[in-house]
Amino acid sequence: MSAQDHAQPAPDAVLPGQTVKHNPLLDFSGLPDYAQVRPEHVQPAISQLIAEARQALAQATDPSTPARWETVVDPLSVATERLSRAWGMASHLNAVADTPALREAFNAALPEITEFWTELGADARLYAQYKRLHASLAFTALSPTRQRIIEHALRDFRLGGAELQGADRQRYAQIQERSAALAQRFSENLLDATNAFTLHAQADAVTGIPDDVLHTAQDEAAKAGKPGFLFTLHQPCYFPVMQYAQGRALRERMYRAYVSRASELGDPALDNSPVMAELLQLRDEEARLLGFANFAELSLEPKMADSPEAVEKFLLDLARRARPYAERDLRDLRSFAAEHLGLPELAAWDIAYASERLREARYAYSEQEVRQYFTEPQVLAGLFDLVQTLFGIRIREDDASSGGAWHPEVALWRVENQQGELIGQFYTDLHARPGKRSGAWMDDARARWLRPGRHLQTPIALLTCNFAAPVDGKPALLTHDDVQTLFHEFGHGLHHLLTQVDDLSASGISGVEWDAVELPSQFMENFCWEWDVLQRLT
Numbered sequence: 138m139s140a141q142d143h144a145q146p147a148p149d150a151v152l153p154g155q156t157v158k159h160n161p162l163l164d165f166s167g168l169p170d171y172a173q174v175r176p177e178h179v180q181p182a183i184s185q186l187i188a189e190a191r192q193a194l195a196q197a198t199d200p201s202t203p204a205r206w207e208t209v210v211d212p213l214s215v216a217t218e219r220l221s222r223a224w225g226m227a228s229h230l231n232a233v234a235d236t237p238a239l240r241e242a243f244n245a246a247l248p249e250i251t252e253f254w255t256e257l258g259a260d261a262r263l264y265a266q267y268k269r270l271h272a273s274l275a276f277t278a279l280s281p282t283r284q285r286i287i288e289h290a291l292r293d294f295r296l297g298g299a300e301l302q303g304a305d306r307q308r309y310a311q312i313q314e315r316s317a318a319l320a321q322r323f324s325e326n327l328l329d330a331t332n333a334f335t336l337h338a339q340a341d342a343v344t345g346i347p348d349d350v351l352h353t354a355q356d357e358a359a360k361a362g363k364p365g366f367l368f369t370l371h372q373p374c375y376f377p378v379m380q381y382a383q384g385r386a387l388r389e390r391m392y393r394a395y396v397s398r399a400s401e402l403g404d405p406a407l408d409n410s411p412v413m414a415e416l417l418q419l420r421d422e423e424a425r426l427l428g429f430a431n432f433a434e435l436s437l438e439p440k441m442a443d444s445p446e447a448v449e450k451f452l453l454d455l456a457r458r459a460r461p462y463a464e465r466d467l468r469d470l471r472s473f474a475a476e477h478l479g480l481p482e483l484a485a486w487d488i489a490y491a492s493e494r495l496r497e498a499r500y501a502y503s504e505q506e507v508r509q510y511f512t513e514p515q516v517l518a519g520l521f522d523l524v525q526t527l528f529g530i531r532i533r534e535d536d537a538s539s540g541g542a543w544h545p546e547v548a549l550w551r552v553e554n555q556q557g558e559l560i561g562q563f564y565t566d567l568h569a570r571p572g573k574r575s576g577a578w579m580d581d582a583r584a585r586w587l588r589p590g591r592h593l594q595t596p597i598a599l600l601t602c603n604f605a606a607p608v609d610g611k612p613a614l615l616t617h618d619d620v621q622t623l624f625h626e627f628g629h630g631l632h633h634l635l636t637q638v639d640d641l642s643a644s645g646i647s648g649v650e651w652d653a654v655e656l657p658s659q660f661m662e663n664f665c666w667e668w669d670v671l672q673r674l675t
C-alpha cells in the first residue's frame with residue numbers, strides 16, 4: 138500500500154474559495170506538507186481559517202440553532218480543528234526548523250490566533266449553548282465520552298473567563314495575549330542563547346572527550362575557519378564533554394555557560410528573568426480574576442491532584458524519602474573523587490565527570506562504551522518489535538515524500554493492525570541541529586476522529602529528540618539515556634496513535650488530565666531496563 142491510500146480527502150477537506158494548491162497550510166487532504174510551508178503562508182492561512190471559524194461560531198450560536206451536539210459541537214470542531222492543525226504545522230516548524238523569516242511570520246500571527254482562542258473560550262453565547270445542551274434531554278442520550286467532553290467544556294469556559302464581565306473580561310484577554318507572546322519569547326531567548334555560545338579549544342585541552350564528539354567539534358571549528366575544536370551547548374556536545382573532559386577548566390566554562398543561558402549573567406537582550414517575572418505576575422492576576430487564591434489552584438482545576446497542599450505534601454514526602462539515599466550517593470562520589478581523581482572539592486562541573494568515572498571503576502560500565510551497541514536503526518527495530526508484540530500492531534517505514542518532511546533526516550512511519558489497515562502515522566526527527574529546540578517531545582499533528590459524515594481520520598504524531606547525529610556515514614549511536622528518552626516519547630506517541638476514541642476532544646492525548654499524561658511514557662521507559670528488551674536493541 139502506498140502512503141496515499143488512506144488519504145481520500147475528508148468530505149469537507151476543501152472549502153470553496155480555498156487556494157489549496159498555493160498554501161500548504163490550507164491543504165487538509167493528506168499528510169501535512171511541511172516541506173512546502175513558507176513564512177509567507179502563515180498569516181494568510183491563519184487569517185482565513187480564523188474567519189471560517191468565526192463563521193462557524195456565529196452559526197453555532199445563532200438563536201435559531203438548536204443546542205445539540207450535531208449543530209453546535211460538530212461544525213465548530215470542524216472549523217477549529219483546521220485552524221489548530223495549520224497553526225500546529227507553523228508551531229512545529231518554528232520549534233524544529235527556526236529561521237528569522239519563519240519566526241517573524243509566526244510572531245506576526247500569534248496575537249491574532251491567541252485573541253481568537255481567548256474569545257472562543259470565553260464566548261458567552263457559546264457557553265449558553267453548551268449549558269442548554271448540558272441541561273437538555275439530548276445530553277442524557279449522548280455517549281459517556283461525549284457527556285464528559287461537554288462537562289470538560291463547561292469547566293473550560295469557566296476557566297477561560299466566560300463568566301467574567303466588563304473590564305475583568307478585557308483584562309483577562311490582555312493577559313492571554315501577553316502571556317502567549319512572553320512564552321514564545323522565552324523559547325526564542327533560550328534557543329538564541331544556546332546557539333550564541335561556542336568554546337574554542339586546542340588539542341591539549343580535550344583529553345578524554347569521545348572521538349565522535351571531537352570529530353563533530355573539529356568540523357564545527359573548520360566551518361568557522363579555525364583550527365582545533367569548537368564546542369557548543371547542544372546536548373550531543375554538552376553532555377559528553379561534561380562526562381568525559383579531563384580538563385576541569387573546560388568543564389567549568391561549559392557548565393557555567395550552560396546553566397546561565399538566557400539569564401541575567403549573559404546578553405541582556407536574551408535575559409529571560411524579566412520574562413519569567415512578568416509571566417508569574419500575569420498568572421497570579423489571571424488566577425485571582427477567575428476567583429482562585431493563586432495560580433497553583435487554577436492550574437490544578439483540570440488535573441487529578443486535589444489541591445496545591447496535596448501536591449506539596451507529595452513532593453515533600455518524596456524528597457524526605459529520597460534524600461538519605463541521595464546524600465549517601467554524594468558522600469560516596471565525594472570520597473571517590475578525592476581518592477581517585479584528585480578532586481578534594483567536588484564542584485557542580487565535576488559531578489557528571491566523577492559519576493562516570495565511578496561507574497567505570499565500580500561496575501566496569503561506560504556509557505560511551507555501551508553506545509556502540511545502541512545503533513539507532515537497531516534500537517528503533519527493537520522498540521518497534523517490542524510494541525508490535527505488546528499491542529498486536531505492525532510498524533513499517535512510510536513514504537515521507539508524499540507529505541514533505543522538514544528535514545532530510547526525518548522519517549515517516551505507519552502503524553497498521555494485523556490486517557494491514559492503517560491505524561496512524563508518525564514522524565521521527567531524532568538528531569540535534571541548529572534551529573531546533575533542545576529536549577525531546579511528542580506532539581500531535583492530527584488526532585483520530587470519526588468526523589461528522591463518518592469519515593475516519595487517522596492520527597499523526599511527531600516524535601522529536603536531540604540525539605547526536607551520525608558521524609562519517611555510520612549509523613547514529615545512542616546512549617542508554619537516549620534510549621530511555623526515545624521509549625518515553627514513543628509511549629506518548631502510542632497514547633496518541635493507538636487511541637480507540639472517536640471523538641476529537643477525547644481521542645489520544647486530548648482531554649487527559651495533564652498530571653496523568655506521563656503514565657504511558659513512563660510505562661514504556663520501564664522496558665529499557667529489561668534484559669530481554671535490551672537484547673533486541675543491541
Ligand SMILES: [Zn+2]
Nearest residue numbers: 625629655658
Ligand atoms: Zn513525557
